[in-house]
Amino acid sequence: MYDLNVCSHNREAYGRALVELGSTNPDVVVLDADLSTSTKTSIFAERFPERFIDVGIAEQNLLDIAAGLALSGKIPFVSTFSIFGCGRGWEQIRNTIAMDSINVNIVCTHAGLSLGGDGATHQALEDIAIMRAIPNMQVIVPADPVETRAVVQYAAAYQGPVYIRLSRRRSPHLFDAAGYRFDPKSYPVLREGDDVTILSTGNMIRKALKAAECLAEDGISAGVVNVHTIKPLARDAICSIAKKTPAIVTLEEHNVIGGLGSAVAECLVQDCPVPMRIIGVEDRFGCSGRVDELFEKFNLTPAHVAGVVKNLVRER
């Protein structure tokens, strides 16, 4: 059982997972663009300096160098902030990495609003959309440290490009290390519910669970499912959830255009239409502020989610 008050950084779990991989596989190499102490690739760099490549502040070069390493049999993990890796490097990812399904693992941190005070230039709210639109790309958002480790191991074993989205913020410990097994086709149910299911991802799972607790007090039974793999979306899993509960709400720290909500809607509208609401940032840029203030400003709070769910359930 999870405890929403015990939290740690998925980034650190990522850095430790890289060291584990590096210890057993000499082909694992790690690249960064002068942000290693933030992305936590520094943990790998300390242990395996000869397999750590810092290219400086040059994200386009970063991604294509990784492609060259992968073409030569290496297993590169590439990290920087999400806005720069996915944004500045989008065409490199599309044309050099994804087009040939080259085995580059792109792990970007500080996604969503999590850079708070740094403001809009550093807040990635479109990364899921732009990565998801590229053929061959997988898009995965782990929710806690245990899942992060498992996803990193999955990416290392999978032949082809993967985008892994991490936050700057801490995540609650949701899974037990001994029992957790990552399966991209199956989404962990964190809370059962009969009236509605909230599908969420990454750090927003915590808010989804809190919203479900609020809703229970009002007599609404809301389930919470962790949709870690946004592409390829496990459509069968999404449909079977939609058949169990008569309404679906998605919650993500991302623009409402193109992210988790869009992916789920694309599936449900074609395969299993049910009443649905998409909660995220409403097609706006972020701004400076403490992250908790930003969540209030952009309506990413348990209270807002509970309100949306109530309206949806009552409309039916």
Place this chain on the structure above:
Amino acid sequence: MESGNYDNLNEIATRLRRHILEMTARAGSGHYMSSFSCVEILAALYFQEMQVRPDDPAWPGRDRFVLGKGHAAPALYAVLAERGYFPVPELMTLRQVGSRLQGHPVKSYGLPGLDASSGSLGQGISTAVGIALAAQLDGADWRVFVLLGDGECQEGQVWEAAMAAAHFKCDNLVVIVDYNALQSTGTLDEIMSLGDLRAKWEAFGWSVTEARGHDFGSLQDALAGARARKGMPHLILAHTMKGHGVPFIEGNLEYHSKPLSADELAGALHALEVRH
């Protein structure tokens, strides 16, 4: 091949130009003019300088090649076919649906001998730096060659890669700039001057030599220099003529991407024979 045997190489170059004309005419598109500019460079690499095994294209010990200026794909395909990686008649499938000869090189279509995709300008040299770093990590002695367009040097990413290759002391990386001084819509100096290109590369920490890009002896000297010098990446500024080999095309930007008419094709093929 013995060094100094330039008659043979010049014959190969003429065959490559004929293939390029015929395949782009068949396709009804394709950059024959940019391809002509680098025919001798590619022939010098694939028939003299690079350690490759056409009957074992993925041989791990091979030298690698990345065509930064991917629009010269017809020239690369022609040299690969002449070198024996795949049958020459397949050249005629250029740009057709399902062909292994995509308009710009795409590795996953499985063309033997193609080491990397390219064509989005500026990306190939970064990919090559990654390949060079992999060789360093493995302590391997194979090398990586890149052909850059001069116009391509207007891409900022080229200079990110230039900085990195010098920083990482990639002396197993040889970049050749096809310096024909023309780009798609004008001369380099009209569109965006590169200034002192030699000084720029030197300032980035590269060993720079210049060569006459249609002269096998000059190219061979430059490549030998790159082979000998250690501790830094190598840049060869190869002075070339866009469209070289067919007088009415040479330096004439009207032909950057215009399909040749049947008459023009016949005239161009005739000009190749006469000149040779």
